[in-house]
Every structure is written in C-alpha cells, then in structure tokens.
Amino acid sequence: MSKYLKVAPYKKRKLRSGDWIIISSSGNPLVIDAHTLRILCNKEINSDIFELHFIELLKEEGFLVDIYRLNRIPEEPTSFKFKFFSFLMLAIGGVSLLGVVYYILYSGLPFSKSINLLAANPILGVIILVIFSILTTFLHEVMHLIYSNSLKSQDNKINISMTKAVATVSMTHIWTWSLIGRIVAIVSGICLDLLILFIVFFFNQRIHFEYSSLLESILITRIVWQFRVQNKTDIRLFIELVRDDPFLFEKKTVSIKIINFLGFLVNILIILIWLVPLSNYLRM
Structure with missing residues (x-):
C-alpha cells in the first residue's frame, strides 16, 4: 500500500526559463517543471509518483512533511509605505555612491592614512576597527531583515561565522517576489554602507576626526x-536575481568563468589596497 505524504506550505514564481521556483518554510529553493508543480498543488501526494531520490530531496528541502508546520514564509509587502521606502533606499544608495566617488576622486583613498594611524596607536586603532566593523555589519544585516520582510519571521536571526568573519541572514524566500522587491532586499545593505561612508566622508571634510x-x-x-x-555575497545574489536563475553560478559557462575570475581579482585588489600602503610605510 502506497504511503501518502503531506505537502508543506510553499511559495512559487515562474522563472524566465519557464520552470518554477518554489520556496518552503525551510527557506530552501527548488526549481521544478510545470508538471511537477501541478502534482505538488495537491495537499497530499503518493510517494510512488516520483523517483525515490526526488522524494528524499523534497523531504530534505522541507516540501514533504509528516505534520504541517506553522512557519510563516515572508511575503512581499504591498503597502504604499513599504514601496515608498524601498525606492527611497535605492535613491539614497545611488546618491551616496555618486558622493563617495566624488570624495575619493577629490581626496584620494584613505588606506595610507589608516596604516599610519594603526602604526601610531595600534591598540586604539584595532579597538575602533573592531567596534565599527561589528556595528556596521549588524546594521547591514538589519537592512536585509527589514527589506526582506523577515523581522517577524521565525528565521529572523543574524547568522555569524567567526571563522569566515561574516554575518548573514536568510533571504531565499525573496525569489518568489517581484523584480524590484528582490533587488531592494538584496542591495539595501550595500545602500546603507554607501550612505554611512558618504556621511563619514562629508563630515571628515568639515569636522576633523583623526580616525575617520x-x-x-x-x-x-x-x-x-x-x-x-x-x-x-550580495553582488553574486544580485546577479542571480537579475538573471532570474538561482543556480546561475553552478553552471560552467564561459561567462560565469569570467565573472568568477573577476571575483578572484577582487580578492587580490583588497589585499593590494592595504598591502601597498603598508609596504610604503615600512620603507619610510
């Protein structure tokens, strides 16, 4: 006698490819065809319909359960207020970016001064570096929580990895949102980073603060x-969202290889923007 399995609540959206992406309360995305979606639209399915490995995959990703769970899948807000603040955040990010570019062209990069400050007072410099990094990282992730409508979600936590020195929040549910909703949710953190950077640049030109x-x-x-x-990273997810392909970077196409190579060059750039000023300081 075949066993019937319960289909957990999920959200769905049709991708440009014609397939469908579905998100369960576990937050894991799955891309399926229209035929499979029609089967999952039932509250229960016969386990004999699909192959065993696919049934196991559906279970692992939270789409098939023994007991229904009440976990809420965050939906895209439709209120005027939320849309207004979404476009406002994009505008703030754009203006801040232009301001940051202007100040960098006007006064140059700050890494040489930073190396001098850290060398002159390493203890205070490291304390400021750690505190400011933690504070702004927290604010960055809070923006993701707000604009991904996850504040009331049961998964509204910031995951911190001390080994990788990163903090993240779950945002896979935004794959079922509109394009503008997806973009704002993912770039909101960077927009805030740009705003804070612009403010620091702005006040540094007017109020002297040694460690700015x-x-x-x-x-x-x-x-x-x-x-x-x-x-x-946020930019990787942004590219996937714009291309409407959650598994874009798993492909081995020439374009993806080039993009990954450029990402590797960014690693080198980050090392150089700190290493070159340090080398210049040591030669003094």
Whole structure:
C-alpha cells in the first residue's frame, strides 16, 4: 500500500526559463517543471509518483512533511509605505555612491592614512576597527531583515561565522517576489554602507576626526568585499536575481568563468589596497 505524504506550505514564481521556483518554510529553493508543480498543488501526494531520490530531496528541502508546520514564509509587502521606502533606499544608495566617488576622486583613498594611524596607536586603532566593523555589519544585516520582510519571521536571526568573519541572514524566500522587491532586499545593505561612508566622508571634510580615514577604509573594504562573486555575497545574489536563475553560478559557462575570475581579482585588489600602503610605510 502506497504511503501518502503531506505537502508543506510553499511559495512559487515562474522563472524566465519557464520552470518554477518554489520556496518552503525551510527557506530552501527548488526549481521544478510545470508538471511537477501541478502534482505538488495537491495537499497530499503518493510517494510512488516520483523517483525515490526526488522524494528524499523534497523531504530534505522541507516540501514533504509528516505534520504541517506553522512557519510563516515572508511575503512581499504591498503597502504604499513599504514601496515608498524601498525606492527611497535605492535613491539614497545611488546618491551616496555618486558622493563617495566624488570624495575619493577629490581626496584620494584613505588606506595610507589608516596604516599610519594603526602604526601610531595600534591598540586604539584595532579597538575602533573592531567596534565599527561589528556595528556596521549588524546594521547591514538589519537592512536585509527589514527589506526582506523577515523581522517577524521565525528565521529572523543574524547568522555569524567567526571563522569566515561574516554575518548573514536568510533571504531565499525573496525569489518568489517581484523584480524590484528582490533587488531592494538584496542591495539595501550595500545602500546603507554607501550612505554611512558618504556621511563619514562629508563630515571628515568639515569636522576633523583623526580616525575617520580608518572608518572610511573599513567601509570601502566591506563594499568591495561584496564583489567577490565566487563566494556567496550580495553582488553574486544580485546577479542571480537579475538573471532570474538561482543556480546561475553552478553552471560552467564561459561567462560565469569570467565573472568568477573577476571575483578572484577582487580578492587580490583588497589585499593590494592595504598591502601597498603598508609596504610604503615600512620603507619610510
């Protein structure tokens, strides 16, 4: 006698390819064809319909369960207020980017000054570096929580990896959102980074703060860090969202290899923007 399995609640959206992406309460995405989707639309399915390995995959990703769970899958807000603040965040990010570019062209990169400050007072410099990094990283991830509508979700936590020195939040559910909703959710963190960097640049031109160059260097490094697309960064997810392909970087196409190579060059760039000023300081 065949066993019937319950289909857990999920969200869905049709991709440009014609396939469908579905997201369960576990937050794991799965791309299926229209025929499979029609079967999953039932509240229960016969385990004999699919091959055993696919049944196991559906179980692992949270689409088939023994008991229904009440975990909420965050939906895209449709209120005018949320849309207004979404476009406002994009505008703030764009203006901040232009301001940051202007100040960098006007006053140059701050890494040489940062090396001098760290050499002159390493203890205070490291303390400022650590505190400011933690604070701005937390704010960056909070922006993702807000614009991915995850504050009320049961998965509304910031995951911290001390070994990788990164903090992340789960945002896979935004794959079922509209294009603008997906973009705002993923770039909101970088937009805030740019805003803070612009503010630091702005006040540094008017109010002298000895360690402002260190703050600028931290934020520039974090923003550039996101372009390491060979890793799971905001920019990588942004490219996947725009191309409407959640498994884009798993492909071995020439274009993906080039993009990954550029991401590798970003690693080298991050090392150089700190190493070159350090080498110049040591030669003095």
